[in-house]
Amino acid sequence: MITIPSESDGEQIHAISASTTVFNQEEVECVDELWQEYLSQGPQRSGYNFLVDKEAGRLLAYACYGPRALTDRTYDLYWIAVDPTARRGGVGRRLLAASEEAVRQLGGRLLVLETSGLPSYEATRNFYLATGYTLEATLKDFYKDGDDMVIFTKRL
């Protein structure tokens, strides 16, 4: 069931971040920080919203999104991650669609995703292309030399 997480889901959110093969330590910590800000300040003040897919108490996936400052209804999808043992079966696709719908409900006009151009992110990039995103831009060597930022967008 896709739902807004409760405070006790934080551990499983962290566990999913730590179990994906593509997140490095700094990225795992970044998700933890956004989660803490979300808990302590709420979505409105923190600017971070979380959605999870939870089946019988087990977290299968989480997403985090929020409005981009200084824009008219542009939202960032900061993170979306699926438990590696729950892959296939459309978990990611379902949570992505639910996140888009939630952003739409908030009045969102444009959703923006930033990801890596590394070969290890090829499945991720193909996932976004397959779910209706436009590969809008590539920033060469953005993350580090040899690691481009690839920006996808979708009109909502």
Next chain:
Amino acid sequence: MITIPSESDGEQIHAISASTTVFNQEEVECVDELWQEYLSQGPQRSGYNFLVDKEAGRLLAYACYGPRALTDRTYDLYWIAVDPTARRGGVGRRLLAASEEAVRQLGGRLLVLETSGLPSYEATRNFYLATGYTLEATLKDFYKDGDDMVIFTKRL
């Protein structure tokens, strides 16, 4: 003289933001917020650094930059603004060069600027092209419908 600002420069920083014709109210407030975070937490913790050009107590221009999270030595130049009555004479160019040098001193590898694709920002975009930046990407309708984000980068 280009220098690190003192707390009392905040008013003139605000005044420059408010006097430029291209900043809207939300953007003026954003600069004020970054300034407050810089004052209260310092550059290291806040992630925001300021430089100003100050002549005989009068602020001619300010710049604000900082490291981008989750990257290897990529820095954002968040803001650079020149008092409209101090334009021409190379004030902006001098402060931009000093900001680049400051980022280099911090170990910066890549400097990234985001600006608007609106006609009113044409002089700004030409300024970045004339100072060695590469127009790396355009995100259509990013700020609002009809207002693209234009991303410039420079290797340091």
